[in-house]
Amino acid sequence: MVYYLIICRSLTYAQRTAAVLERAGVSAHIMRSPRSLDAEGCSHAVKVAERNLSLALTLLSRENLSPRRVFIVSGDGTYDEVFL
């Protein structure tokens, strides 16, 4: 399954991000960022389905919640950064 990971600077930021998405009906799951995606060490990410990324970014932009980085996770588990 392909999905996106929105990397956030802190748990609280990830929670705000997820709350905005969930309020708009976009399913969002908070998780710890995979180690390889996290240069600063320890952060949280919000997982959204492939089909929801565009809507999610629009919603977050409206709330001035800019993602630090976004990655696409392929079915084989590899990550590729999405440059916005």
Add this chain to the structure above:
Amino acid sequence: MIYLDCAATAMQKPPVVASRMAWAANHLASPGRGGHRPAMLAGEIAFQCRQTAAELFHVESPEQVVFTFNATHGLNIAIKTLVKPGMTVLISGYEHNAVTRPLNAIPGVHLKVAASPLFCPNLFLEDFERKCTDEVSVAVCTHVSNVFGYILPIREVADVCRRRGIPLIVDASQSAGCLPVHMDELDAAFVAMPGHKGLYGPQGTGLLLCGENAQPLLYGGTGSASRQQNMPEFLPDRLEAGTHNVPGIAGLLEGMRFVRSRGVDRILAHERALIKQLTAGLSDVPGVQIYADAGMHCQSGVCSLCCERMGCEELGEELGRRGIAVRAGLHCAPLAHQTAGTLLEGTVRVSVSAFNTKVEIKHFLGQLRTVLATRG
């Protein structure tokens, strides 16, 4: 026990506060310190607490709500962020030691005190504005005096500070939960409050509402940006080193939910009605001086009294023996006593919460009369 010391700690709380704390102690881990269920659930409770506080106090973002151990902790962060050695700081004449001691600890700080008689907000404001001169770098003002329940004109104080471009620190220790405290209207740099008074949370909890970034008081792990050896730049992590008081936060959340469901206005009206009953009941007792606003316009659920025939500590002791908890002395606020002219003897403070009743006040009045009658 009739508990009338709510200005120190609101001991009677909604029962759900204790049950959620017990649940949290057994089911929640450390927020941000793991991806497992107990850690994530702890994070969720912490976020709900921040969100509830942000809504209650009109804070733009939950990230600006920082958990502290108490109001003193928050005030120390705020003061040490804004006040540097040699600065001039304007404070009210009703500040607690939680404000004056941290200021005194910074070398060369010059304090200007805006003082006026009790329950004269217009005179206070005039003095505050007069003393808010160019050399003032920071202002600190309590919203409500912890000794007298005197509500200071904080919105007007905030207006003066905004016009002069002076950052304002508000001590909301006695107002959070029983008076509107709106961060957006005050435009304050920081608002500090305890969790265990008007928010009905447990002791060891507090909130610092941040209008700007701050210097950490403690340094350590935050569960974020761990490779960096500096504290993160972003809130709330920057100010929250070490493991959170998760049971306390879970309890505080329920306390704030209680405040929201009961309503701040209703809580204030209830507390004022009890203080009004108290002052009316004492009006014909000879030798008792009560410090309260006759019109109740700038009076909260705290008031002070003193008796000619008995020292305040002695009276407090005697009431304690009779099952009534009040607080006597200087209430950690010698400046407030100095301003009000009660520094020599101190006062007996009676303070109520949403859980006190008219029957309790009636009983207190009866016991006070009996004690004083024995003194002839």
